[in-house]
Amino acid sequence: MAKLQQVFKRYGLLILGILLLVAPLVSAQYQFYVLERGVQNAIHVMGLLILIGYSGMLSLGSAGLLATGAYAYALLLLKLGFSPWLGAIFAVVITTLVGLCLAFPAFRLSGPFLAVTTIGFGEIIRILILNLEPITGGAYGVSGYSKLFANELHVYFFMVVALICIAIGTERLGRSRIGLALKATKEDEIAAEVMGVNVKRAKVVAFALSAMLAGLSGVILANLAGYLSPDSFTSAESSSYLLMVVMGGMNSAIGVIVSSIVVTWLPEVLRFLSSSRLLVYSLVLLVYLRINHVPATRERFLGILRKFGIRRAADAAEDPCGERGAGM
Amino acid sequence: MSKKLMKRSLFLLVISALLLGTAFVASAQPESYRIVHLAPLTGDASFQGQILVNAAKMAVDEINANGGINGVPIEYLTVDETSSTATGIEAVRKAIDLNPVAVIGPNRSGTILAAEDLWREAKIPFITDGTNADTTRKGNPYTFRIQIASTYWIPILAHTAKEYYGVEKAAIIYGTNEYSKGLYDATAPALEQYGIEEAIVQTYNDGDRDFTAQLLRIRASGAQAMFCYGYEAEIGMILRQRMQLGMGDLLVFGERGCSSPAVEEVAGKENIEGLVASTTLSQADPDPKRQAFMEKYNNMFPNEPLSPTHVNHYDSIYILADIIGRVGADREAIRDELANLDYQGTLAHYRADSEGNLVHTIYTQVVQDGEWVLLLEENHYNE
Numbered sequence: 001m002a003k004l005q006q007v008f009k010r011y012g013l014l015i016l017g018i019l020l021l022v023a024p025l026v027s028a029q030y031q032f033y034v035l036e037r038g039v040q041n042a043i044h045v046m047g048l049l050i051l052i053g054y055s056g057m058l059s060l061g062s063a064g065l066l067a068t069g070a071y072a073y074a075l076l077l078l079k080l081g082f083s084p085w086l087g088a089i090f091a092v093v094i095t096t097l098v099g100l101c102l103a104f105p106a107f108r109l110s111g112p113f114l115a116v117t118t119i120g121f122g123e124i125i126r127i128l129i130l131n132l133e134p135i136t137g138g139a140y141g142v143s144g145y146s147k148l149f150a151n152e153l154h155v156y157f158f159m160v161v162a163l164i165c166i167a168i169g170t171e172r173l174g175r176s177r178i179g180l181a182l183k184a185t186k187e188d189e190i191a192a193e194v195m196g197v198n199v200k201r202a203k204v205v206a207f208a209l210s211a212m213l214a215g216l217s218g219v220i221l222a223n224l225a226g227y228l229s230p231d232s233f234t235s236a237e238s239s240s241y242l243l244m245v246v247m248g249g250m251n252s253a254i255g256v257i258v259s260s261i262v263v264t265w266l267p268e269v270l271r272f273l274s275s276s277r278l279l280v281y282s283l284v285l286l287v288y289l290r291i292n293h294v295p296a297t298r299e300r301f302l303g304i305l306r307k308f309g310i311r312r313a314a315d316a317a318e319d320p321c322g323e324r325g326a327g328m
Numbered sequence: 329m330s331k332k333l334m335k336r337s338l339f340l341l342v343i344s345a346l347l348l349g350t351a352f353v354a355s356a357q358p359e360s361y362r363i364v365h366l367a368p369l370t371g372d373a374s375f376q377g378q379i380l381v382n383a384a385k386m387a388v389d390e391i392n393a394n395g396g397i398n399g400v401p402i403e404y405l406t407v408d409e410t411s412s413t414a415t416g417i418e419a420v421r422k423a424i425d426l427n428p429v430a431v432i433g434p435n436r437s438g439t440i441l442a443a444e445d446l447w448r449e450a451k452i453p454f455i456t457d458g459t460n461a462d463t464t465r466k467g468n469p470y471t472f473r474i475q476i477a478s479t480y481w482i483p484i485l486a487h488t489a490k491e492y493y494g495v496e497k498a499a500i501i502y503g504t505n506e507y508s509k510g511l512y513d514a515t516a517p518a519l520e521q522y523g524i525e526e527a528i529v530q531t532y533n534d535g536d537r538d539f540t541a542q543l544l545r546i547r548a549s550g551a552q553a554m555f556c557y558g559y560e561a562e563i564g565m566i567l568r569q570r571m572q573l574g575m576g577d578l579l580v581f582g583e584r585g586c587s588s589p590a591v592e593e594v595a596g597k598e599n600i601e602g603l604v605a606s607t608t609l610s611q612a613d614p615d616p617k618r619q620a621f622m623e624k625y626n627n628m629f630p631n632e633p634l635s636p637t638h639v640n641h642y643d644s645i646y647i648l649a650d651i652i653g654r655v656g657a658d659r660e661a662i663r664d665e666l667a668n669l670d671y672q673g674t675l676a677h678y679r680a681d682s683e684g685n686l687v688h689t690i691y692t693q694v695v696q697d698g699e700w701v702l703l704l705e706e707n708h709y710n711e
Contacts, residue, residue, distance in 0.1 A: 030425035034418060127533060130504045139506040141413065141438060225417055227442035229506070232414035267415065268422070 017164045038261035045244045047213030053250035055206045056186030058115040061122025067233035069095040069218020077145040092215040099211020141229030167253035360403035364423040366433030371411025379638040387645035413438040453663045460510040464683040472684040478510045486518040499551035501530040503558035511557040527551035553579035564594020584637035609636040610691035612702040643673035
């Protein structure tokens with residue numbers, strides 16, 4: 001059992017990657033599409049992992065960056081006649097630049113103030129898209145742009161390979177100089193600055209990387225859906241991305257991939273609850289935070305696990321060796 | 329070969345033929361006919377979603393209680409289309425995956441435009457109800473519409489404004505969603521056609537709660553009438569704030585959404601006096617069959633009062649049941665029948681035109697002393 005856990009820990013990403021690559025063979029068309037959306041979300045959420053998980057800067061406007069990437073891709077192709085791959089590269093670059101602009105308020109703001117700023121940013125992007133009708137098509141949305149791959153399956157494989165590469169990169173970044181600087185900033189900004197960490201640079205890197213991944217995810221979204229409209233980028237979407245980061249453990253790339261796919265599935269599984277399913281999101285988040293961040297509840301939860309004879313799992317959870325400790 | 333063996337093999341042959349025959353009959357008579365209904369049950373458009381489902385469910389229950397279609401019951405499944413286009417596409421994929429004989433919905437024009445390729449490939453007939461005129465102009469032979477396109481609603485409103493109310497100068501206010509935008513796009517040509525001057529155009533975003541600025545600008549423009557397009561909640565607020573600003577003499581013309589009881593609820597009964605709206609079914613229609621339907625609906629769902637333009641799917645189910653009863657579960661045959669439809673339903677007479685539009689009668693009604701009064705009835709059928 002312990003050995004198995006070690007294997008999972010070491011080769012987790014590889015196993016996950018292989019599982020994702022064989023998934024299209026066993027799933028029906030509709031389930032496959034939801035999986036595709038899950039993987040696409042995971043790429044976006046990986047950026048939020050760097051921003052929120054590593055550096056502790058709460059962003060609630062990430063749907064705005066996703067929209068920027070998706071619309072930039074579609075409009076570059078439709079209005080300026082770019083080829084799909086060139087359009088994709090430029091869309092990612094544009095999104096990164098837009099995301100960089102967000103880093104400047106982050107120099108001075110933190111906590112709830114930064115969160116409010118990012119909400120505002122997300123809404124501004126959405127309302128701009130809605131009202132800049134001659135360019136963006138407004139409420140009618142945009143469609144009819146060409147895609148990166150003719151075969152839908154190729155988009156998926158491209159996504160999975162990109163996701164695994166990004167996950168490895170993100171994990172390594174977490175242990176690198178910049179990653180440690182970000183984590184230090186999260187713990188105590190002043191202390192980090194005193195220790196010689198260039199806080200501004202760290203913040204700029206975090207925002208740029210997360211915007212870049214949001215842009216890439218947006219380009220893929222445009223490829224998956226074939227149609228873009230502003231109603232896909234509301235602030236409610238931003239909060240479900242937040243749910244994905246938090247449920248993913250805020251510190252692990254594998255966690256983010258799994259939680260992105262699970263949270264993307266949630267509305268599909270909970271369809272029968274209709275409007276009440278929105279409650280379930282908050283409930284999941286609450287329960288998760290109680291168990292993971294309130295020691296008393298955590299103890300009680302582990303006690304219940306032990307009572308039902310799942311001791312080993314409970315003990316393992318109590319001793320999160322290695323990486324998990326670092327972020328707590 | 330001995331005679332006995334011959335007899336035995338003949339016996340076996342007959343038995344196997346019989347078995348084969350029953351198997352054939354069993355395959356020709358499925359256990360149920362599956363119809364999937366895509367309706368927005370969550371989000372901004374959810375209040376209409378429930379009414380859409382109620383009306384269709386009513387018809388399904390009636391048919392199944394009377395022995396189904398040639399003895400085979402209808403299996404009716406709903407899939408939440410949600411009010412967002414991205415998740416709407418997922419819902420359409422889910423509906424197609426359920427492998428139905430036909431699908432009712434989607435309701436939102438945005439979802440229809442985004443996902444119509446999916447059912448074109450799957451070759452499943454979809455009876456949609458989005459008003460955006462483009463939805464049936466994509467050359468998709470599997471798309472039908474049991475609603476009236478925005479390009480028909482608005483000329484009637486403009487005509488009514490000019491003929492009955494003598495409006496010379498009109499303002500327009502609409503929400504920035506594809507539904508209201510579609511109505512707005514149809515307005516300018518209609519106003520021009522009837523010689524009404526466009527005084528001012530104002531917009532708002534969905535979820536806005538204060539329309540004072542827009543209303544004051546409309547007052548300053550000197551417009552006699554206001555064409556008002558949007559979802560029920562916002563229209564209700566606009567009507568209420570119009571009275572609060574003392575603009576009671578400004579006439580209001582609205583599209584089908586205005587006939588919904590939700591508008592009355594939000595605006596307050598006293599604030600919708602004089603509101604003119606066009607719809608596909610009028611609460612004031614004297615026809616006994618339609619009155620009976622409305623009464624039955626309101627008795628069955630006292631908490632979700634009938635919105636006249638959202639109950640046509642009651643007839644959609646009857647149309648499909650009629651067709652399936654004649655041609656069976658063959659989707660291609662169902663599509664062909666829909667494309668040549670000529671059917672007298674409870675709520676309207678349904679005829680397919682070349683674009684796949686099934687409904688063509690528009691009623692214009694006005695609120696007088698708190699009750700809807702039928703103003704005129706017009707038929708638009710294009711060959």
